[in-house]
Each structure stands twice: as structure tokens, then as C-alpha cells.
Amino acid sequence: MQNTYFFTGFPGFIASRLIASLVHKDVTARFELLVQPYRVEMAQAAVNELCQAEGADPERFVLIAGNITETGLAIGEDYLDELEDRVTHVFHLAAVYDLAVPQDIAYRVNVQGTEQVCQFVRRLHNLRRFVYFSTAYVSGDRTGRILETELSVGQQFKNHYEATKYEAELRVQELRSDLPVTIIRPGIVMGDSKTGETAKFDGPYFVMRFLDAFAKFPLPYVGASEARINLVPIDYIVEATVYLAHADEAADGVFHLTDPDPYRAREVYERICQELIGKKPTYTLPSALIGSALAIGAFRRFVKVEKETIVYFSCQAEYDATEAQRVLQSAGIKCPDFHSYIEKAVAFYKLHRDDPDKMILVR
Incomplete structure (x- = not known):
């Protein structure tokens, strides 16, 4: 079956870099890109630029006007029915990343938006992987060594961004017992x-x-x-994520994409x-x-x-990245x-x- 990658967060920087990498890794794949209506024109320009730079066929890309905070992602029911059978991989990157974001906006986009994406993922009949972009800073005010297996340990948070990304990851964690989920926790991206x-x-x-x-x-x-x-360059994040999104042993894992040193x-x-x-x-x-x-x-x-x-x-x-290093080692991927x-x-x-x-x- 042909892979179909469904993305939120395009034409954001990380999503765009991931798609450019996937275009080469999976030369027959189709891309369904959920974009807010006011950003469709910008997204189309980004697709055109990507196709020109990477030599990709524009027919492989479909822009979907929608909204992660609305029921059904504000996608028409008929098209949702088509996506149910077609989508094999979901990459959820859409979020408010501003450290100074007000609480109401952060909660609506980061938490309620992720809830809607999770509901969408549950509908998919041929899902091979749900890749969710969290952050290492769901650790909040914790100190000392922090493991990839840890999330809720009574921590408080330094801002609404951290708090809502923590709440959002809780929602995604609930899917792990039923679906192939890979959670990415980057450090501070350079x-x-x-x-x-x-x-x-x-x-x-x-x-x-x-x-x-x-x-x-x-x-x-x-x-x-x-x-x-903890600083990590974008190319490491992209290379590691693309590998983890396809590695069988990463199908139920949480990975600190952080600098081990x-x-x-x-x-x-x-x-x-x-x-x-x-x-x-x-x-x-x-x-x-x-x-x-x-x-x-x-x-x-x-x-x-x-x-x-x-x-x-x-x-x-201190963000322990033992599991990420173990899985990525076989591919020679290092920060x-x-x-x-x-x-x-x-x-x-x-x-x-x-x-x-x-x-x-x-x-």
C-alpha cells in the first residue's frame, strides 16, 4: 500500500524540513497537508518551492483547508471518509510554540487541537505510525536526570507553553496501548x-x-x-524523526531528541x-x-x-536520551x-x- 503522510504544522519550518526529507525517502508517497484557511496561499507557495528544490511532482501534495481546534479538524465529512482509508502516517506538529503565549490560546491550540488530532487518528484504518511532537520541557520545573519513560511526577511549569504541551502529551500517551505512537521530545531547536x-x-x-x-x-x-x-540543530531533529517514524522498534516509544553531552x-x-x-x-x-x-x-x-x-x-x-541513542545508533544518527x-x-x-x-x- 502506498504511504500517505498527513501533516499538521505546515508550512512551519520543522514540518517543511520533514516533508522535504520524506519526499526523497519515500518516492511514491502522497502528502495531505492540513493548513489553516488564511495560510493556504502561503502553503501553496511553500509546496511550489519545495517541488522545485527537491524535483518532486506537485501532484503528490494536497492542501486541506482546516483547523485542528474544530471537530473533524474542520474537514468535510466526505473527505474525512477518504482519508480514513488512505492515511498511513500522521505527523502532528501544529502548536503554539511561543513561551509568552496566553493561557487560553495555548490551551485551545495545544491541548484541544491535539485532542481533535487524536480523534482523527483513531478513525484511520491503515495507520502505521502517529508521530507527535512534544518537547523535552514537559518536565516543567523538574531538576536532575529526566528519563524518556517519565512524564507525570507532580512537576509545575514555567509558562503556559510548557503546561499545555504537557497536557497535550498526556492525551497522546493514552493512545499508546491501542495504536503505533512515536512521541518526539526535542530540546531547544537551533x-x-x-x-x-x-x-x-x-x-x-x-x-x-x-x-x-x-x-x-x-x-x-x-x-x-x-x-x-540543551541545544539541538534542526537537521538532527529531522533525520532522527524520519528514521523513528519508520523503525519498528520506535512504534511505541518516547524519545528525547536532545544533546547527550x-x-x-x-x-x-x-x-x-x-x-x-x-x-x-x-x-x-x-x-x-x-x-x-x-x-x-x-x-x-x-x-x-x-x-x-x-x-x-x-x-x-538533565535529559537522558538513552532510548533515542539506542535506536538511532543502528542508523549512525548522532546529535x-x-x-x-x-x-x-x-x-x-x-x-x-x-x-x-x-x-x-x-x-
């Missing part, structure tokens, strides 16, 4: 390790935006924590300073002071940094070392730092 390409300057790129604002002054370290920060946040910050500004920090400011400054709207809009970002540089969690790609990431940022499409609106 750009491509070979080209530096990324879609948005969020996460660690907020550090670069902060440094841009104070490049002419002596640079501080932010806090004296020995915490490590992460660096201290202080070292990461120092390397970014050197690459971007050409100098090292010379003194230390308490992270609480920076956090208080970012709580002031005028200041965070000036530096273009969300206040929720700061806590991730003192996060004491690239941070120092091997940060130069490219910073170079890409320098080239595109004024591109409004890559900016995150900071309120």
Missing part, C-alpha cells in the same frame, strides 16, 4: 548544523538579539549558574559572544536582575527578548556537537538579523 538556516530568531537567538543591543558596551555574563542548556549555558553564551561580537563577557550580572529588567515591557521590546527565555539558562534538568555548528548559526543570524519575517514579536 538552525541547520551545515548551513545555519532557521525560520525564526527565537530561543538561543534571543541571546544574539540581546547582545546586538549592548554590543558597544562591556558584556556581562547572566548569572553564575553551572546549569547546562550538553554544554554549560555560561559556555554557550560566551561562545555566542565571541562569534557575534568578537569579545568575551568581563563581569557577571545576577540572572534575577536581568529577569526583573525583562519584566519591564519597554526594556524587553528594546532588546527584543521575551522575559520567559531567561529561566532556560539556569534550568537544572552534532554545539561547537561544530554555532559559527554557522551566528553567521546566518548576522546575514538575516534585519529580516522581519524571522523576528518574534515581543510584547
